[in-house]
Amino acid sequence: MMKRILVVGANGQLGHCLQKLAPEYHDQFDFNFTGSDALDITNKSQIEKQFEEYQPDFVINASAYTAVDLAEKEGEKAFAVNATGVGNLAETCRDHHAVLIHVSTDYVFDGETNLSYSEDDFTDPIGVYGASKQKGEELALENNPQTVILRTSWLYSEFNKNFVKTMLHLFSVKDELGIVGDQYGQPTNANDLAKAIMDIIEAKNKTFGIYHFSNYPETTWYEFAQKIKEFSGSNVLLKAIATAEFPTPAKRPKRSTMSLDKIEKDYQIEPKHWENSLQDCIEILKITNA
Secondary structure, eight states: OOEEEEEESTTSHHHHHHHHHGGGGTTTEEEEEEOTTTOOTTOHHHHHHHHHHHOOSEEEEOOOOOOTTGGGTOHHHHHIIIIIHHHHHHHHHHHTTOEEEEEEEGGGSOOOOSSOBOTTSOOOOSSHHHHHHHHHHHHHHHHOSSEEEEEEOSEEOSSSSOHHHHHHHHHHHOSEEEEEOSOEEOOEEHHHHHHHHHHHHHOSSOOOEEEEOOOBSOEEHHHHHHHHHHHHTOOOEEEEEOGGGSOOSSOOOSBOOBOOHHHHHHHOOOOOBHHHHHHHHHHHHHHHTO
């Protein structure tokens, strides 16, 4: 019998990438894509109804409250989606013997290190968004032992709003831009994350718990923007600026680089170099915007 995959948060970047990838698995899995308009994960009875009707074997939680700065004012809303909602999903997964794949973030770390974070390192978020995601991780693992948490970072794709698309737009209307050059992390093409999730679902022997997945190696927002400029053929002038010159309501981790060794070892998933994945994305955007 064909296994069933429920994708929650189908209208986000990752959700769109999973929809794009799904046809490649049509002979293995049945997919059910639901947006937040159809399934509110903060509503336990709605989740129960969805599970009763669909009976999923796997649940991919691609939904999240991701407005990092706004979360400082909307803490209750952020925690409702990123923590309570995740706990609801995990609990229902446990009751229905379903595996939960939940996506988290590098923002669970404070960024005060020169080393790469491993999955076992101490979490200490410096903003409401990161704190809400950390709480979601805890509830997911507490409520369902069959949970895989994937922490990712700097997510972008050809879909929805993200740094790459924002830069491409700004390049078309600005002659000069200042980009933060003292924050380090790993850009991640959401298409690569979608493929990693499907690799985990396909794996015969699953190891549950927390994993890191991103593209590699680390870079800065400024260097990331420079490559977007290069691959898009823009003539915009970019200047590296300090975080202090671009104040935001929420603090960002200075260096949230994550070690990718565990996912390579346990699932044989080899992340791509971020420059290659960025080039793929920009080529797609050139075609779709032509």
